[in-house]
Amino acid sequence: MDLQLGGKRALVTGSSRGIGEAIAKTLAQEGVSVVVHGRNRERTKRVAQEIIANGGKAETAVGELDTDEGAKMVADLALSSLGGVDILINNAGTFSMGAWIDTTAEQWVRLYNANVVSMVRMIRLLMPQMKESGWGRIIQIASTDGTRPYAEQPDYAATKAANINMTVSLAKELAGTGITVNTVSPGSIDTVGFDEILFKLAEAQGGGANLEQMKAQVLKEMLSNPVSRLGNPLDVACLVAFISSPLAGYINAANLLVDGGWTQSVN
Numbered sequence: 123m124d125l126q127l128g129g130k131r132a133l134v135t136g137s138s139r140g141i142g143e144a145i146a147k148t149l150a151q152e153g154v155s156v157v158v159h160g161r162n163r164e165r166t167k168r169v170a171q172e173i174i175a176n177g178g179k180a181e182t183a184v185g186e187l188d189t190d191e192g193a194k195m196v197a198d199l200a201l202s203s204l205g206g207v208d209i210l211i212n213n214a215g216t217f218s219m220g221a222w223i224d225t226t227a228e229q230w231v232r233l234y235n236a237n238v239v240s241m242v243r244m245i246r247l248l249m250p251q252m253k254e255s256g257w258g259r260i261i262q263i264a265s266t267d268g269t270r271p272y273a274e275q276p277d278y279a280a281t282k283a284a285n286i287n288m289t290v291s292l293a294k295e296l297a298g299t300g301i302t303v304n305t306v307s308p309g310s311i312d313t314v315g316f317d318e319i320l321f322k323l324a325e326a327q328g329g330g331a332n333l334e335q336m337k338a339q340v341l342k343e344m345l346s347n348p349v350s351r352l353g354n355p356l357d358v359a360c361l362v363a364f365i366s367s368p369l370a371g372y373i374n375a376a377n378l379l380v381d382g383g384w385t386q387s388v389n
Contacts, residue, residue, distance in 0.1 A: 123369075125152050125363060125364065125366075125367040125368075125369060126367055126368045126369060127149065127152040127153050127154050127363070127366065127367050127368075128152070128153030128154075129153065129155075130153070130154045130155070130208045130209055130366075131154065131155045131156075131157075131204040131205070131206055131207050131208050131209065132146075132149050132154045132155070132156050132157065132207065132208065132209035132210070132211060132366070133156075133157045133159060133183070133196075133197075133200040133204075133207050133209070133210055133211065133244075133248070134146040134149070134156060134157070134158065134159060134211040134213055135159045135187060135196075135210075135211065135212055135213050135214035135240075135244060136159065136160065136213040136214030136215065137156075137158045137159055137160065137166075137169060137211075137213060138158065138159070138160025138161070138162055138165035138166040138168075138169055139160070139165055139169075139313075139314055139315075140311075140313040140314060140315055140355060141213060141263060141308065141311060141313060141355045141358050141359070142159075142160075142211070142213040142214070142263075143158075143169050143355065144354075144355030144356050144358065144359035145211055145213065145263075145355075145358070145359045145362050145363070146158050146169060146173065146180070147169070147172070147173055147176075147178075147359070148356070148359035148360060148362070148363045149209070149211075149359075149362075149363055149366065150173045150176070150178030150179065150180060151176070151178065152363055152367075154179075154209065154366075155179040155180070155181075155204055156170075156173060156178065156179065156180045156181075157180070157181045157182070157183050157199070157200040157203060157204060157207075158170045158173070158180055158181070158182050158183070159182075159183045159184070159185070159196055159200075159214065160182075160184060161184065161185070161186060162184075163182075163184045166182050166183075166184050167182055170182045181199075181200075181203040181204065183195075183196045183199040183200055183203075185199075187214055187236075187240035187243060187244065188235050188236050188239070188240055190243060193240065193243035193244060193247060194243075194247060196244075197244060197247035197248055200248075201248075201251065206251055206255065207248050207251065207252070208252065208255070208257060208258055208259065209258070209259045209260075209261075209366045210244060210245065210248050210252075210258070210259070210260045210261070211261050211263065211362060211366070212240075212241040212244055212245070212260070212261065212262045212263065212285075213263040214240060215236060215237040215240070215263075215281070216233065216236050216237065217275065217278050217315070217319070218233055218275055218277050218278045219274070219275065219319070219322050220274070220275070220277070221273065221274050221276075222273070222276050225276065225277050229277060230277045230280075233277045233278060233281055234277070234280075234281055234284070236281075237278070237281035237282070237284075237285070238281050238284045238285060238288070241262060241285065241288070242288070245260060245292065249296075249301070252299075252300075252301050253296075253299050253301065255300075256299070256300040257300040257301065258299075258300065258301035258302075259301070259302055259303075259304075259365070259366045260289075260292065260301060260302070260303045260304075261303075261304050261305070261306060261362060261365060261366065262285045262286070262288070262289050262303075262304075262305045262306070263285075263305075263306055263307075263308070263358070263362075264282040264283075264285040264286050264305045264306070264307045264377070265278075265279075265282040265307055265308060265309075266307050266308070266309045266379060266381050266384060266385050267279040267282050268282030268283040268284075268285060268286045268307060268377075269283065269286065269307070269377070269385065270385055271283075282307070285305060286305050286307070286377050289303050289304060289305040289375060289376075289377070290375045293374050293375035294375070302365075302370070302371060302373065302374040303374065303375060304365050304373060304374065304375070304376045304377075304378060305376065305377040305378065306358060306361055306362055306365070306378050306380060307377055307378065307379050307380070307381070308353060308357075308358050308380045308381065309345070309347070309353055309379070309380065309381025309382060309384045309385070310340075310341075310345045310352050310353060310381070310384070311352065311353040311354065311355060311357070311358060311380075312337070312352040312353065312354050312355075313355060316352075317333060320333065320336045320337065320340065321333075337352060345384060346384075347381065347382035347383050347384040348382060348383035349382035349383060350382075351382065353380060353381065353382060357380050358380050361378060361380055365378070
């Protein structure tokens with residue numbers, strides 16, 4: 123299927139590894155010129171170089187999004203290097219591991235800034251140019267935690283719920299502009315970040331279990347789903363590529379789950 127993405131331009135925040143890296147590479151394979159963003163210069167450069175080596179077009183933007191100045195610098199780099207941005211993938215963010223009693227109000231504020239306000243900054247910086255061109259795609263990468271939170275990581279789950287909520291509001295704001303806004307909510311995706319969470323859980327429990335054994339255990343006990351496996355970054359990236367495309371123009375204000383059926387509900 124031709125997704126009709128050739129010639130489009132995208133900024134994928136937090137694309138120096140994990141889900142963001144897979145999204146950037148998948149879009150590039152579809153003919154999109156991509157700005158790879160990250161905080162680590164070497165990792166960011168590596169992803170861009172691999173895209174170029176595979177025949178794609180990629181630029182880099184290194185910087186923090188948790189300040190107005192840092193976000194503007196990244197947006198300006200993307201606009202100047204591509205001549206405009208048609209697709210904004212708001213993927214950058216972080217996670218916490220604390221329980222309610224361990225998480226301070228200050229930590230809630232910092233995480234909200236990193237996971238929500240950073241997205242708001244990028245939207246405000248890039249949306250005007252999309253409106254001028256009469257076409258655009260804005261996609262938030264959230265999490266199933268946004269609608270199905272655990273007792274742990276309450277601050278993280280609340281930021282993901284905010285991501286989902288802001289998509290609906292923004293889609294209404296942009297009605298009739300040619301810009302669609304959607305959320306993609308991954309479940310448990312097998313990434314370096316997921317490995318880090320497992321190691322922290324094992325450390326908290328005083329264990330040093332084998333990583334593959336830990337994955338099998340959590341899949342059986344906590345994260346059981348009808349597909350019977352963890353997701354991989356490409357599972358998310360392929361959906362993002364589709365809803366970034368002109369073919370998905372009638373999908374708007376949606377929260378699309380990529381979780382193997384773990385979230386079982388009638389919507």
